[in-house]
Amino acid sequence: MNDKDRRSMPLFGIGIVMKLTELTARQIRYYEENDLIHPERTKGNQRLFSFNDVDRLLEIKNYLDKGLNLAGIKLLLTDEDSNVEKTEEKEKALPKEKKSVLTDKELRAILRQEITEANRFGKANLRQGELARFFVNR
Template structure:
């Protein structure tokens, strides 16, 4: 079993996730409703969250703290999922990153907006190095 598969194992109950993220059960269910996390279910219908789910919830909380609304967060998650598919290591191509950055700059011209691309700009110039 590789690391990627281990990160997707459903291990944590909602109570543990509450402690790890600082979110209430109601908030967690709300984010699930908006498809920002997709926890597995036991036969008794209990939610079980993976490490990836916990990280997504922590990212949602951080983005909300930064002032983004749910619609903006959903857009970012959808783009991230769309770009992440299609290659072996879930790493987008340079063209996909360039297009995503272009769209993000057009949609949110605010200088205080935290970009998902911090640290990724080098990818556009690495061919010239």
Template sequence: MADIDPRIPVYSIGVVKDMTGLTGRQIRYYEKMELVKPARTKGNQRIYSQKDIERLNKVKELLDAGLNIAGIQEQLGKISNKNEKKEELNSSEIIDDVKVSKKKLTSLYPVSNRAELMELLSEKKENKDD
């Protein structure tokens, strides 16, 4: 649909919605809040990279952790700026363990962390693309 670069995989909002378990509106809403910054196709369709997927999952965790948009912007700004601080990870790894697939995720997979999710998503992408 929106594979512009053959090197890197890009996803439309439809697949991102399926991957993240978020609704299309939530994803667009996060973009509006500048939590994510997907590129656009010639037809103005949003195109998300794996970095965007990870960011959206991060947003999910942060929101679930009790953060508001402003707080998430700070967290995302940090990781986007440079590598994460060990002290900051202290709280991140705690929520990282048990969030992800808590209540949303309609028909996803029995994953328990993002890393595992990303692997599954990669397989799914190849499967769909094929």
């Protein structure tokens, strides 16, 4: 089993994730509803989160603090560390007509720029992989 597997292994119940991220259950579920995270489920349909999921939630929280909305964050969070099936869902969520002016790529670039900007003033923020850094010796 490699590192990637370990980090995507479903381990945590929502209660623990609430404490780790300081998000409410409502928030966590809402982010899932908006395809920002995709935790596993137990046989009985209860959410089970991986390290990656928790990291991702911390990122989301971080970006929200900076004033981004979920749509922007969704674009920003690339799929490299998520389990989402590539383009399919994304196309559904953002039909062509709505984003005709900018391509995905362009928008993403702009957003990244904004965040970089914001970072200059931002408080001491959590960064990507914070949870991992929390638990993993490096």
